[in-house]
Amino acid sequence: xxxxxxxxxxxxxxxxxxxxxxxxxxxxxxxxxxxxxxxxxxxxxxxxxxxxxxxxxxxxxxxxxxxxxxxxxxxxxxxxxxxxxxxxxxxxxxxxxxxxxxxxxxxxxxxxxxxxxxxxxxxxxxxxxxxxxxxxxxxxxxxxxxxxxxxxxxxxxxxxxxxxxxxxxxxxxxxxxxxxxxxxxxxxxxxxxxxxxxxxxxxxxxxxxxxxxxxxxxxxxxxxxxxxxxxxxxxxxxxxxxxxxxxxxxxxxxxxxxxxxxxxxxxxxxxxxxxxxxxxxxxxxxxxxxxxxxxxxxxxxxxxxxxxxxxxxxxxxxxxxxxxxxxxxxxxxxxxxxxxxxxxxxxxxxxxxxxxxxxxxxxxxxxxxxxxxxxxxxxxxxxxxxxxxxxxxxxxxxxxxxxxxxxxxxxxxxxxxxxxxxxxxxxxxxxxxxxxxxxxxxxxxxxxxxxxxxxxxxxxxxxxxxxxxxxxxxxxxxx
Amino acid sequence: xxxxxxxxxxxxxxxxxxxxxxxxxxxxxxxxxxxxxxxxxxxxxxxxxxxxxxxxxxxxxxxxxxxxxxxxxxxxxxxxxxxxxxxxxxxxxxxxxxxxxxxxxxxxxxxxxxxxxxxxxxxxxxxxxxxxxxxxxxxxxxxxxxxxxxxxxxxxxxxxxxxxxxxxxxxxxxxxxxxxxxxxxxxxxxxxxxxxxxxxxxxxxxxxxxxxxxxxxxxxxxxxxxxxxxxxxxxxxxxxxxxxxxxxxxxxxxxxxxxxxxxxxxxxxxxxxxxxxxxxxxxxxxxxxxxxxxxxxxxxxxxxxxxxxxxxxxxxxxxxxxxxxxxxxxxxxx
Numbered sequence: 001x002x003x004x005x006x007x008x009x010x011x012x013x014x015x016x017x018x019x020x021x022x023x024x025x026x027x028x029x030x031x032x033x034x035x036x037x038x039x040x041x042x043x044x045x046x047x048x049x050x051x052x053x054x055x056x057x058x059x060x061x062x063x064x065x066x067x068x069x070x071x072x073x074x075x076x077x078x079x080x081x082x083x084x085x086x087x088x089x090x091x092x093x094x095x096x097x098x099x100x101x102x103x104x105x106x107x108x109x110x111x112x113x114x115x116x117x118x119x120x121x122x123x124x125x126x127x128x129x130x131x132x133x134x135x136x137x138x139x140x141x142x143x144x145x146x147x148x149x150x151x152x153x154x155x156x157x158x159x160x161x162x163x164x165x166x167x168x169x170x171x172x173x174x175x176x177x178x179x180x181x182x183x184x185x186x187x188x189x190x191x192x193x194x195x196x197x198x199x200x201x202x203x204x205x206x207x208x209x210x211x212x213x214x215x216x217x218x219x220x221x222x223x224x225x226x227x228x229x230x231x232x233x234x235x236x237x238x239x240x241x242x243x244x245x246x247x248x249x250x251x252x253x254x255x256x257x258x259x260x261x262x263x264x265x266x267x268x269x270x271x272x273x274x275x276x277x278x279x280x281x282x283x284x285x286x287x288x289x290x291x292x293x294x295x296x297x298x299x300x301x302x303x304x305x306x307x308x309x310x311x312x313x314x315x316x317x318x319x320x321x322x323x324x325x326x327x328x329x330x331x332x333x334x335x336x337x338x339x340x341x342x343x344x345x346x347x348x349x350x351x352x353x354x355x356x357x358x359x360x361x362x363x364x365x366x367x368x369x370x371x372x373x374x375x376x377x378x379x380x381x382x383x384x385x386x387x388x389x390x391x392x393x394x395x396x397x398x399x400x401x402x403x404x405x406x407x408x409x410x411x412x413x414x415x416x417x418x419x420x421x422x423x424x425x426x427x428x429x430x431x432x433x434x435x436x437x438x439x440x441x442x443x444x445x446x447x448x449x450x451x452x453x454x455x456x457x458x459x460x461x462x463x464x465x466x467x468x469x470x471x472x473x474x475x476x477x478x479x
Numbered sequence: 480x481x482x483x484x485x486x487x488x489x490x491x492x493x494x495x496x497x498x499x500x501x502x503x504x505x506x507x508x509x510x511x512x513x514x515x516x517x518x519x520x521x522x523x524x525x526x527x528x529x530x531x532x533x534x535x536x537x538x539x540x541x542x543x544x545x546x547x548x549x550x551x552x553x554x555x556x557x558x559x560x561x562x563x564x565x566x567x568x569x570x571x572x573x574x575x576x577x578x579x580x581x582x583x584x585x586x587x588x589x590x591x592x593x594x595x596x597x598x599x600x601x602x603x604x605x606x607x608x609x610x611x612x613x614x615x616x617x618x619x620x621x622x623x624x625x626x627x628x629x630x631x632x633x634x635x636x637x638x639x640x641x642x643x644x645x646x647x648x649x650x651x652x653x654x655x656x657x658x659x660x661x662x663x664x665x666x667x668x669x670x671x672x673x674x675x676x677x678x679x680x681x682x683x684x685x686x687x688x689x690x691x692x693x694x695x696x697x698x699x700x701x702x703x704x705x706x707x708x709x710x711x712x713x714x715x716x717x718x719x720x721x722x723x724x725x726x727x728x729x730x731x732x733x734x735x736x737x738x739x740x741x742x743x744x745x746x747x748x749x750x751x752x753x754x755x756x757x758x759x760x761x762x763x764x765x766x767x768x769x770x771x772x773x774x775x776x777x778x779x780x781x782x783x784x785x786x787x788x789x790x791x792x793x794x795x796x797x798x799x800x801x802x803x804x805x806x807x808x809x810x811x812x813x
Contacts, residue, residue, distance in 0.1 A: 006504045335791070339504060374788035379740035379796075381511065386518050387742025391749075392526040395704045396552075400735060402776075407738045414739055416778065417788045426782045431608070 003378045005305065005341035008298045014306055017251050017299070022059040024252040025259065029056040030207040034214035037264055044263035057259050065262035066255065066307050073226055073269035075134065076194030078161040078184065078457070083194065084133050086226070086269070088308050092338055092376065094369040096126050097318070097347030098136025098165050100357035106323045106438035111356060113141035116155050118359075121449060122349075123160030125359055128452035129366040131373060132348055134163035138357060150176045150472045153197070154465050157184055158457050165228070166197040171215035174199070176472040178223060183464040184457065192224040199227045203257065205238035206249060214264070221265020228273045228312065229257035234286060235296070237279040243296045250274050250296070251303050258309070271344060272304035273312040288354055289317040289329050294336060301340040313337055315345035316365060321352040323438055326361065327422075330368050338372045345369065360441035363448075367420040374417040384410070420444075506795035507744075512803035515741075515796075519749040520557040527554035528704040528753045535711035535757060542760050553706075560752055563759035569805040571766040573631060573723050574691035576683065577659035582630040584768060585807040592809065593623055595633030596665060611636035613653050620657035631695070633663040647671055651694065652678055663725070664694045669712035672696070676720050695723035697770065700750040702728060702735035711757060718758045718765045725809060726754030727770035731783055732793070734776035740789060744796050747773045755806075768807035771797040786813040 009017070029047075032038055032055050042048040047056040057065075072087040084093055102111045103118050119138050126135040135156060143151040149169045156164055157180060166181070168174040177197070185191035199220045201213045220227040231253045233239030239246045254272050261268050276296045278287040287293070297313045304311035315337035317329025337345055348365025349357045379385070390406035401407050421440045456462070507515070527545075530536050530553045540546045545554040570585035582590060600611040619635040638649040647666045654662045655678060664675050679688040696717035698710045717724045728750040730736035736743040751769055758767050774783050774790035784790060794810035801808025 004505045004508070371788050375791055378506070379792055381741050385737075385739035385741040386514075386745050387737035387739055388518060388521060388526075388745070390737050390742065391522055391703065391746050395526050395529075399703060401703075401737060402734055406742075407733055410738050411733070416775075417784070418779075419787075424777070424784070424786055426780050427608075429780070 003339060003376060005302075006298070006336065006339040007302055008295060008340075009302050013299075014302065017248055017303060018306070020248045021252040021255050022062055024248070025057040025062055025256055026059055027056065028207070029054045030209065030253075030256045030260075031055075032209045032214065032260070033211045034209070037209075037214045037218075041260075041263050046259075046263065057256070061263075062255060062259050065259040066309075068262055068266065069258050069309065070267065070269040071308055074194060075163045075198060075226065076196050077134070077163050078157075078196060080194070082134075082162045084163070086271070086310050086343065088305055088310055088341075088343060090310070090343060092341075092343050092345060092373075093133035094131065094315070094334075094345040094348055094365065094372075095133055095165065096122065096135045096362055096365070097316075097350035097354070097357050099139055099167050100350070100355060101139045101141065102352060102356040104321055104351050104356040104358040104361070105442075106358055106360045107436075107442050109321075111321070111352065114138050114357065115142045116140045116151060118357075119152050119155040120159040121359060121445075122357065122362065123156040123162075123164075124452065124454055125362050125445060125448050127160035127162055127454050128448040129362065131366045131369045132162075132362065133344075134165065135160060136165035136347075137167045144473065144477060146476045147173065147176075147469075147472050149173050150180070150469060153177050153180055154469050157196075157465065158462060160454055164197045165200070167200050168216060171212050171219060172476065173472070174216050174219050176468055178219065178225075179468045180465055181223075181225070183461055183468065188223055195223075195225045197225065199225055201227055201229050201257075203229055203231060203253060205233055205253075207253060207256065209260065217261065217264060217268075221261070221268045224268060226269040226271075227261070228271050229254075229261075231257070231274040233274075233276055235276070235278040235292065236281065243292055243299075246276065246296050247299045247303075250276065250300055254300070254304070254309075255307075258307075270309075271312040272300070272307065272309040273344075274300050275314040275346075276300070286319070286353060288314070288319040289333055294333055297337060298340045301337065301342050305341050310343035311341060312344035312346065313342050314347060315342055316347050316350060316368075318347060318350040318352075318354045321356065323364075326351055327364065327368075327437070330365070334368055334372050335375055338376055345372075359445045360438055363421055363441045363444045364437065367422045370420060371417065371422070374415055377415050380410075380414045385414070504795060505799070506792060507799050509803065511796075512800060515744055515748055515800060516803070518745045519752055520560060522704070522745060522749040523555040523560060523753060524557055525554070526704065527552045528706055528750070529553075530706045530711060532706070532708045532711045535706060535715065538715070538757060538760050555753065555756060560756050563756040563763075564752070564804055564806070566759055566763050567755065567804070567806050568764060568766055569807070571723055571768065571807055573661040573695050573766075574693045575659050575661045576655070576693045578691070580660045582661050584809075590630035591628045591812075592631050592663075593629055593633055593635055595635055595663070596637055597635065598637050598639055600636055610639045612640045613638035613649050616650050616653040617657050620654045624658040624660060629660070631661040631663060632658055633697070634665070648674055648678065651675055655679070655682055662694055663697055664722075665697050666713055667709055669708075669716040672713065672716035672720055672722070689721065692721050692723075695725065697725040697727055698754060699727045699729060700754055702730045702750060703746060704750055704753070706753055706757065710754065714754060714758055715761050718762045718767070723766040723768070724758055725768050725770045726751050726758070728773055729771075729783075730773040730793075731776040732774070732789060733778065734781075736773070740775075740793055740796075743773060743775075743793060744800070747771060747793075747797060748800055768809060769797075769801035769804065770809045772811040773797065774811070785811070 045061045076083045104111045137152040201217045235246045301311040349362035573582045634650045641649040698714045728747045730747045732743040736746045777784035
């Protein structure tokens with residue numbers, strides 16, 4: 001029996017947030033810094049102030065957008081076995097972090113600028129992890145800066161078979177990334193049917209869509225590639241200081257993104273993606289997980305489910321760099337977010353103010369998600385599961401269940417959790433080999449890199465990817 | 480949709496079946512609670528429980544239970560259990576030695592308690608594991624006294640340097656001297672209850688202690704379905720002395736309870752209901768609460784899988800059962 005979702009909003013609160021959202025989109029509006037898009041939006045029924053480049057969505061248009069946005073789509077891997085369905089009621093997934101600029105080692109407590117070799121390893125490790133659905137491109141420091149996103153994608157496409165969230169630095173660079181996706185998929189039709197990557201269109205808080213982001217959205221839409229619009233409010237800085245205020249702003253932005261996609265590239269799949277932060281009042285820096293952020297995020301997950309959109313929050317703690325903090329934060333948040341009904345749970349491996357990634361953290365995050373997946377399965381509630389006969393038999397007879405027929409018959413009928421690197425060994429065993437979690441994870445990373453095999457891409461495809469990369473370098477670096 | 484039979488059961492016991500859509504974690508529904516309750520009553524009525532104490536057997540027999548003294552098996556009619564549950568307080572105040580640190584338990588209040596009754600200590604200075612001493616109990620209590628989240632305290636350690644016969648008294652004395660929060664006393668035998676009361680009386684005077692007994696007692700049912708003397712005798716003595724009493728079960732799914740989690744919830748619930756019923760028969764309206772340290776058996780090590788997903792599911796469901804009965808509930812968090 002799957003568990004019913006954990007809810008923090010009652011129906012009245014939920015309706016209030018939606019009503020405020022409609023009010024904001026109709027009367028405050030959003031900034032769209034793209035002339036052609038403004039004309040398209042006006043044609044689609046939005047009220048547009050061309051001089052101020054501001055768009056106001058009538059409630060009916062918003063409701064229509066929410067109704068028409070795709071409810072279900074596929075994110076594909078290089079091989080169909082890695083495909084997964086994206087929908088509000090699909091089995092939830094977790095993914096690895098993206099965009100990291102540093103690599104963090106939990107054993108040495110050292111960090112170094114992330115490299116293309118790290119990108120290769122990350123794709124390879126995620127390929128071998130049982131519970132992590134897909135990966136994302138990183139920010140390698142040894143790539144040429146103007147084309148780092150193109151090189152990162154090529155490296156990860158060739159090093160793993162799982163779906164990739166491909167981060168793009170500009171619309172121009174995205175054209176080369178799209179060529180790479182087409183090279184691997186085989187055709188634009190195949191890419192639209194089984195997109196091996198999905199994209200990103202960034203919104204500046206609050207409510208600002210810059211020109212280049214809209215250009216990218218139009219490009220993704222041309223190929224029907226699913227696109228995420230990260231809603232990243234920072235409570236007390238670019239979003240209200242109150243939890244409820246941030247809920248309203250974030251929801252309005254998420255719905256605005258849906259309306260924008262509906263008007264500019266209808267049929268393009270998207271998520272309800274958000275990454276709530278809070279401003280550290282002492283330092284002015286970011287806090288990426290706190291009880292206030294959790295409450296706000298749980299409410300937004302509920303809003304996403306209300307709209308029947310797949311919720312994609314940042315479920316994993318990403319502020320700290322000390323392993324104990326990371327594991328504690330994840331223990332506090334991941335189960336809750338998943339129980340609330342988050343579809344995509346980001347970001348395993350992420351540390352150090354969301355700027356770092358740890359390969360050991362990928363293994364640990366995968367193990368945390370293993371725990372959460374089991375939790376989400378709930379328990380069997382069929383008639384025999386109540387075990388009244390077994391209780392009677394054992395209570396009056398042997399006083400133990402291990403050898404009872406009921407245990408033998410039902411052992412495989414209900415999932416039995418088996419831990420991985422977070423092994424919960426009894427003290428007597430652990431004291432005999434007191435290995436830290438970081439070391440255990442490091443060994444698992446080494447094992448995956450050495451023994452997990454990733455079949456290479458076809459030679460012709462590899463050659464084409466090389467060619468696209470070279471062209472991009474020539475065109476962009478020489479421009 | 481709540482089945483009619485379950486709704487009738489709920490109405491009979493004044494159980495508030497909340498409508499769907501109410502915020503919160505719902506591992507099991509109200510309808511599931513009603514099913515588990517009915518199944519537990521069936522277990523207690525048809526399978527019964529082993530009660531080794533002749534006095535406890537008599538208490539049950541005097542109130543209509545069917546007692547087979549040759550096998551020590553006691554079968555509890557459903558109405559006996561339900562009547563006992565109906566009279567339990569839904570909110571209880573556990574006194575602290577300092578009244579400002581009383582802990583009010585029940586309804587939507589949330590508090591935390593430490594893990595307890597361990598016999599080993601990782602020495603702070605040597606890093607080595609060693610037996611716990613009375614002085615360690617005192618030091619650990621002093622630390623816990625300062626931790627705001629801990630509302631009630633169990634002895635984190637046992638004073639193993641003292642005689643096993645008086646170890647729990649020494650532990651309690653060491654705690655009493657170092658905290659003003661409510662303290663859980665876990666005596667292995669009933670004769671220690673009056674001695675514990677004497678310790679409390681010595682600290683604040685007889686009248687004050689009797690009005691506000693700042694010890695509370697936890698007893699543990701032995702799975703499957705056994706109210707052994709260490710549980711039933713202690714429970715009766717504690718209730719008679721006015722101590723708030725927790726009835727705990729520690730089922731291990733696949734070992735001492737069914738492998739299916741739903742079956743373990745039923746057995747656990749039946750076990751705790753048997754203890755709560757005994758306490759209420761001895762002293763109707765006595766402050767008692769529902770407890771769980773139930774989890775799954777880790778088949779790799781033959782150990783309790785504490786902190787496992789199964790443990791989380793079980794304790795979320797059992798917490799819901801306590802709320803279903805409108806009595807305070809304490810569960811193991813991991």
